[in-house]
Amino acid sequence: MGPMPDRSIVADVLIFGGGIAGLWTLARLAQGGRTAILLESAALGAGQTIASQGIIHGGVKYALGGSVGDASRAIAAMPDLWRACLEGRGPIDLSRVRVLSESQFLWTGKGLGSRLMGLAASRTLRAGVTTLPPERRPDGFRAAPPSVAVYGVPEPVLEPRSLVEALAAPHERLCLRSEPGAVSFEASAGALRAAEVGVGAERWRIEAGLIAFCAGEGNEALLEQAAAALGAPAPPPPPMQRRPLHMVLARERTEGVLPPMYAHAVGMASGPLATVTSQRDASGRRVWWIGGGLAESGVERGAVEQAKHALEQMASLAPWIDWSVVDWATVRINRAESRTDSGRRPDGPAIEDWAGSVVCWPSKLAFAPVVADAIAERAERVPSAHIRPDIPADAPIAPVARLPWEREDLQWL
Ligand SMILES: Cc1cc2nc3c(=O)[nH]c(=O)nc-3n(C[C@H](O)[C@H](O)[C@H](O)COP(=O)(O)OP(=O)(O)OC[C@H]3O[C@@H](n4cnc5c(N)ncnc54)[C@H](O)[C@@H]3O)c2cc1C
CATH class of the missing domain: 3.50.50.60 (FAD/NAD(P)-binding domain)
Incomplete structure (x- = not known):
């Protein structure tokens, strides 16, 4: 001293x-x-x-590879505890937090849905993952072709600032x-x-x-x-260890181009290809905050390269969106964890x-x-x-x- x-x-x-x-x-x-x-x-x-995607995970993301690991077991009880807090009846009062979505979603490309869910079936079913028929899909998938499989996951998505x-x-x-x-x-x-x-x-x-x-x-x-x-x-x-991410922001130039979206795009990889959450910015334009595999694999890319890669990947994962009227930015951030x-x-x-x-x-x-x-x-x-x-x-x-x-x-x- x-x-x-x-x-x-x-x-x-x-x-x-x-x-x-x-x-x-x-x-x-x-x-x-x-x-x-x-x-x-x-x-x-x-x-x-504040940079997090606000998803209160219950482990489904970790079960995507088809195995029930310690990670998915440890986290399974968390959404219920948080929900109690969000409803004002839990140990901490979070009733003033903005819930962006009561559930999040998984979506897959053409023909992948049944194979994927077969792999992770027992775990994902236990976690309450449900297949959504076209009429029950959230707004973000209204324009998606029927060949895109959409699943509901009972994990809330919170607005981090609130x-x-x-x-x-x-x-x-x-x-x-x-x-x-x-x-x-x-x-x-x-x-x-x-x-x-x-x-x-x-x-x-x-x-x-x-x-x-x-x-x-x-x-x-x-x-x-x-x-x-x-x-x-x-x-x-x-x-401790740092696990870096190169996150991506997509912002609509015209209102209504980007629908609300709280979802993991999944393929045969053990984690999501991209994880999207969305909010409106101060001027009312919707912004997609994109992480998952896209942010993990993008660490070596420069900002322009990452944005270009994001456009290509999102256009292939969500081809029903008009990506020609969307602006892009990227943000680097480290996850800090025990080594x-x-x-x-x-x-x-x-x-x-x-x-x-x-x-x-x-x-x-x-x-x-x-x-x-x-x-x-x-x-x-x-x-x-x-x-x-x-x-x-x-x-x-x-x-x-x-x-x-x-x-x-x-x-x-
Ligand atoms: C892009 C991204 C998305 C994520 N999405 C999710 C998600 O959807 N769901 C989920 O469950 N988890 C998610 N995570 C993980 C989650 O955000 C973190 O595990 C969690 O926020 C860590 O909280 P923390 O309080 O330990 O650290 P932090 O949120 O990093 O807070 C640490 C604070 O300490 C302050 N600080 C630093 N040094 C000092 C000092 N010397 N003195 C005083 N203060 C100091 C910093 O300014 C900071 O405010 C995500 C992480 C990232 C990076």
């Missing part, structure tokens, strides 16, 4: 990061009567959460904007006890019974700084105890409640300060991040 801090704050839990993991944890701790303070160095949701707002609003004064850059940690007896960080023009020392690292990709630098405070021979911090030996997706959330703190990467929005419960359970084990953090009235409140298509630096190609 440097010279005397400008302010000292005490809380039961100090949370780094205002994405879904940090925000759900804050809400969960408040419920349990624990005091907490959340520091966000950019804007709430600014990492992966999700961040709904979680943050009741605790707004506890979500503070911290200065990016170095954080000094203080440790004793091998455990992290306090952090010193810039908040507005001041340096704050925040002492907490438990420090929760929920900063997504930012955990890596924070943990390095924390490890320096622990000194040798401290155990190394839990390692796996294979470098592939972890099966579930990571919640690691380290030096008296807890480090987490949920790996999916859907797992945020699991992460928050685990952190709350650890918080119960440390003595409570029993005092509200003394936060000055003019402390900088963290704003909510912009959606990808609202970013000022976005370039339409």
Whole structure:
């Protein structure tokens, strides 16, 4: 630690990061009567959460290859828990979140439907996947030829900004904007006890019974700084991995060209070829936010090449759309997760105890409640300060991040 801090704050839990993991944890701790303070160095949701596609997965995506793995088992209970929250009868009140679609959909090209569903039949049927006859198809497929098979999947799709707002609003004064850059940690007896960080023009020392690292990709630098405070021979911090995506935005030039769409385009690959969610931008134009295989395989492509590839692929997957009046942009973003030996997706959330703190990467929005419960359970084990953090009235409140298509630096190609 440097010279005397400008302010000292005490809380039961100090949370780094205002994405879904940090925000759900804050809400969960408040419920349990624990005091907490959340520091966000950019804007709430600014990492992966606001850029996510908002799908509350129940595992169908993982079963596409036909096998029931740990990933699909672990996640199967999540949609029901979230639905209870969305209906205002769950552990956290999410009744103000905008549900873009109650279900999402799978669609396949000509002749692929029966083969695909045969492969994954038992798992997908258990998850409630249903074949939709033409008259029950959602708007996005009204113009699709009958040879395109469409399936309904009972997994809700949420508007990510409203999700961040709904979680943050009741605790707004506890979500503070911290200065990016170095954080000094203080440790004793091998455990992290306090952090010193810039908040507005001041340096704050925040002492907490438990420090929760929920900063997504930012955990890596924070943990390095924390490890320096622990000194040798401290155990190394839990390692993370980044899995990059090159996401694509398609925006209609004329109203009505792009229908609402919340769906995975599937083929014989083990994951979706493309995953589409949609919203309207500030001027009312519909935007498709496209991920899945297209974003994973596009990492090596430049922006123009990726946009060109996206046009070709989407024109072949959804030929009923007039792609000649659509503009394109691309966005690079990393998924931040606990490191796996294979470098592939972890099966579930990571919640690691380290030096008296807890480090987490949920790996999916859907797992945020699991992460928050685990952190709350650890918080119960440390003595409570029993005092509200003394936060000055003019402390900088963290704003909510912009959606990808609202970013000022976005370039339409
Ligand atoms: C493009 C994309 C689409 C996705 N779609 C889905 C989906 O449809 N369904 C699903 O379940 N999952 C989806 N995911 C995964 C999901 O979004 C993430 O697992 C989840 O949002 C991670 O949340 P988090 O809170 O751990 O991290 P983040 O959302 O990344 O939040 C971390 C926060 O910490 C802040 N921070 C960083 N460093 C510091 C620091 N030093 N001090 C303070 N704050 C700091 C960041 O600014 C950020 O706000 C998607 C991910 C991506 C990238």
